[in-house]
Amino acid sequence: MSSGNQGLRRTLVVYAFALACVSTLVVGIVLVTRDETLTAGSVLSAIGLNLIASVVFAAIFTLLSTRVQERSLEQALGEQLQDFSARFNSELARANESFLPTDVYPPLDPVEGYGDKFNVDMTRSLGRTDFYAFRGPSARYVAARLRESQRIPQQVKVAMLRPGDRRSIARRASDRRFWARSRGKTPETLEAEVYDELVMSVISLFDYRHICPVDLLYTEDTAVYRFEMFDDAVYVSWFHGPQSSGREMPESMRFSANSFHYKTLRLDLIRRFEISTNKVTFDASQDDEFLMSHLTELIGKQVIAEDLSRWRQRYNAYVGDFVGYLRGVGGQA
Template sequence: MANRRPLSILQRRLARYALVLSIGLVVGGGLFLVAQDSSTPWATILSGLGINLIASGIFAAFFAFLSDREHRNLVVEEIRESFSSHSEQLLGAVHAEQAYFLPRAKFAASKDYNPEFDIELSRAMLEASFYGFRGATAKYVARRLALLSTCPATVTVILADPRSDSLMRRRVADRTTNPKYRGLSPIEIADSLRHELAESLVGLFDQRFKSTITVAFTDETFVTRVEITDKTAFLALHISRSSRIQGFPEEFQFDSGSLHYEIQRAEIERRVELSTLKTTFSYSTTEEQLSTFLASVMQEPGGSVDPGPLRVAHHARMEVFDRHLTAILGHLNEDV
């Protein structure tokens, strides 16, 4: 930078010298040619020069006005184009960073089912070949699969391990602040939580002909609930203040390729891989196999659990949600 400045000054000086030299040569040449004409009086020559100077001055003023205006317009246009180009590049970079770190959409916490969230999640599931769920219980997952006209071929569900007493106590403590469980004792909340888990298993088993469903149990905090498809992920934050006050937590939607999407997709795969209690429901899974797995999950000493009462209880628990989701899915199922 220091070497360029003297060079620039030298270039400007040379340009000035060249201009002065050119003007001097032109004027000197003109005077020399005029001096060769001895027949014309000097008064006539000077008069002609005066007229030419006046004409030159008028022309120079007019030309300077036009050229200055055009030059100014050209400079303004170049600045505008340059600014526009840089602005587009900057906005593109900012948008790319936002898409990587920030959610595409946010759904506020609500006291009842959120139609906007259910529409977006249902649309994503209808278009997906994979659906993953990670949450304490999956009481709504089976009903979503049951009511969709087209289901993801592969479903992965990660649930809270009811064999972990510390995890169950943590989940009970979380639910005591939820208005939906207000008035229940900790023991009643714990029983409700275990029944939800068992009912969720039976509900998922009943959808084995529509999807191949892998269920794994883990011992984690579950401060969030994650639902993910091929193209998008929904993250529910249970611990925010608005989520604690309302019955249903606020949700954030992230596109595939974003930071949160990649993390949650990998988390689900790793959780299934490391789980010590898991199973897969497919068209070949029998009721007896479900009964045996239920006993191992719920730690029933008899070695089997009758799915019948759990199935009835699950349908009764989901009756209101079924009506809500059926009304939403009317036009979505028709579009598929």
């Protein structure tokens, strides 16, 4: 329909131009024939002079009109380019916010530190959030980080491996064999280390219940990524990234709360908590008897008060260096 309309408009323009030329020619001939003093030579001479004048006029008109048209075209193109550039930049900014990280943090080994920029940014996010969530194989540093925060979150959700899940523990231990401090250790030793980390994580989260209730979900995690989520951003660590191989602290990326990754991960986590039955909530009404009963069910063997005391001491020693580091980072956040 559009091409047909354009063809019709072109035809009408041709007919209108032809009609105007014929009408003008007829009027001119009529006016010339009314002058009885004109001879054939004077008519031809007049035509010749008019043709010369027409050429001169056409040359001048073409020169002037071409410059005007060029300026008009340049102005029109400039306005269109500005409009296109504004729309392109707007779409690019929207796409960047939706899909690209706002920051990237390189992988590290403990001998290189904990990553100042990563921990400063995360401490800032934690210091202004009401919602905190973690998902990953082991929540070994979560309680320590939460205890050092200047602000208490109103909602804490943690998803991690279940201490009694031997297959998932073996998978995670297999990934750790490439770490610098794991070289030379047997698979059994690495599995025992992961197991102890998980039990200590559960106990440390239970001990945090006096500050804020903790929703804990046990998952079958393949240890491909880990994330920590706040109101303003999510920090995703990629265990199997191209630069993360053999590094204890993998490459991490920060995505804003308006990003596709943030919205997807948050909705997925909340739904997992809604539908899963393999979860527990720790609150201030519970005592160590509840924790011992819970751990006994988790690991399949009796847990007594001496076991809790030993694991608590080991956890404090395990995170002692990290806690001291966080206190130093807090001044920069």
